[in-house]
Amino acid sequence: MNFLNVLQTSNILIADGATGTQLQKAGLPPGYTPELWNIEKSDAILAHHKTYLDAGSDIILTNTFGGNPIKLRAANLDARAEELNKAGAMLARKAAGTDHFVFGDIGPTGKLFTPLGELLEEDAIHAYEIQIRALAEGGVDAILIETMSALEEARVAVIAAKNVTNLPIIVTMSFDTRGRTMMGIKPAFAVKELWSMGIQAVGANCGRTLTETLTAIQEMRAASPESILMAKPNAGLPNLENNQSVYDVTPDTMAEFALKFQAEGVKIFGGCCGSNPDHIKAIAKILRT
16 A cells, blocks of 8 residues: 555544553563664564554554664664664564554654754764664655654754655654743644645644644644644643553543544544553544444
């Protein structure tokens, strides 16, 4: 299947839910680099993907959110970036087969660009190129640059993707600070800037509440009616119960909100932190009836 053809003709595509919280439930130790499991616990990663596919996901994300060499450097794993990302892509591709799509998942570096920090644009581009090239070689259908707070970092990741692949590119920002990203970017400004770069979809993920993410999507739609939108909101906010984070949004509530996002013209919808296969199953049921 061709992803862009399906995206243009489908009513709405269902992405998967959270990865980190699900892998923690599967035994990932606190503070352990999740991308290592692409090599060390490949069966667990395949099982993770299968739970979402069985729940109704059309799209699964690779276990590579923190796979940028700059991010991996904190665990002295930057030299293994290509290996870990390619392995993650190949596992997701194996799970998805030819009937579902795989997004190569790209998260932020965790560093600030100059002059606020020490990260140089050319270093970030090079690091993203390493990650994205490996994901493409592993067989992903599209590159998802997600949970971005700084517009300059999102731009750099898009540039890197265009440098090394012809795959579709999607960018989602996280609006979690009074309607802005942590770096102060408003949804309307973000969508205009990013859509002008020739990407294939844009939107919002993570965030604080379903309502706030929906508002961000509405502002994006108003500012750029021609854009193709994606939303992957959190299942609310976490509460600590028995030393574990429990999120407050039920599968039924998230499914009800899925209809609201669909009404705003969102073409790809899934869950972020705290969401699980039960959330995706409820979303699939309500969107496909």
